[in-house]
Amino acid sequence: MISWLSWLRQSPGAPNAKHIMAHIERLRTIENLALPEGLERSVHPLRDLESFHRYATLVAVVLDTRVTLIDEIIDMHDRMLGMLFNRAKRHHSDRFQQSGKTINDKLRLYSRIGRVLVEAKQNGSDPFAAIESILPWEIFAESVIETEKLAQPANFDFLPLISDGFPHLSRYTPSLLESLRMKAAPIAEDILKGVNTD
Template identity: 30%
Template sequence: MTVLAWARSPALSPAAVNLDRIAERIRLLRSLALPVTLMERIPVTVFNEFAAEGMRMSAQHLRDLNTERRHAVLAATVLHLSRHLTDCAIDMFKKLIGILTRRADNQAAARVTRSVREVQKPLKDVSKACHAIIEAREKGEDIAKALEQVIRWPVFATSVRAVDTLIAPDVIDGRIEMLQRYPTIRKMAPEFLSTLVFRGHARFLERWSSRLNDAVDHVT
């Protein structure tokens, strides 16, 4: 496979290894250091035509073109591919994070379901104690004696701990499960982030700069 064919045919199914391979292609294309301003020298339709030729023609067919057109087609293809693969990388990264998030949420939900099944008996014990307290209060009886008749304290203490585990704040939080997937994210995120160059939009920067100045003025 030629380098051109390799660059044009990345695997696009969401997978960490595929994201790495797309990043590898982006780095290769950017290593050619073609300025983006080349795109501005010709009409958009002409650029798109050159890029389309480069995306479908084989290396052998490109060799048959005259030198100037071949260089133009290859330059347009490189610029187009660099932009296209960047979009693919961002889209794949979002999908991978989405997949990991859904898995984490599903795992959290499954863990809650298992916990509910496991805690059914402890819940019955707690419910029995609550009903005994309510009934004793309504009848004006001694609540402690009423409890002694329906529960065994060591078993009841164990049941309460089981219920506490079920209602703990992090039990149904998918973010806790997501943290367990940190090694996977750690493998793919640095490669992805180091490949791309992030710049702030001028209007965005101006807006936040204005807000920051207002905040400073307010504090001072």
């Protein structure tokens, strides 16, 4: 069985919700000690007194562990976000690849339709008859609907797919925001107000 101090100082592990929650639990354990603010400034003088030496060392270790835990929690969260962005990019690319043949077929079809419409305009002939010389009108109407489903957003961006990662983030982000005391420079105070909105 590991000691309390060894448990506090365990490495974070891979960046996932379970490990982040475990680290947040370690941080909460330290916060529950309710060490006085500014205690770190007293650790060095305490070391000069033999009877307090062990306590001063323990306090120094706990304070250092607290800082390390916060750094590691933020690092794991940052890496989690990076993985979600990379996964969204990959899914976006995969979806586009899977639709590639159908998109190419539609482009070829509309290229042919465009060509006969240009010729119809030049010849003064019926444009609807020109389209029906390629394929029946009902099939053309269906192909328009199919093409609309294939079309990506106008900015062709992967960002909408990031919301697929919300279940992973929602497992720990409320605890993360609750456990960290955030401060902001004056220029970023509005962002901090948004973070603190219930």
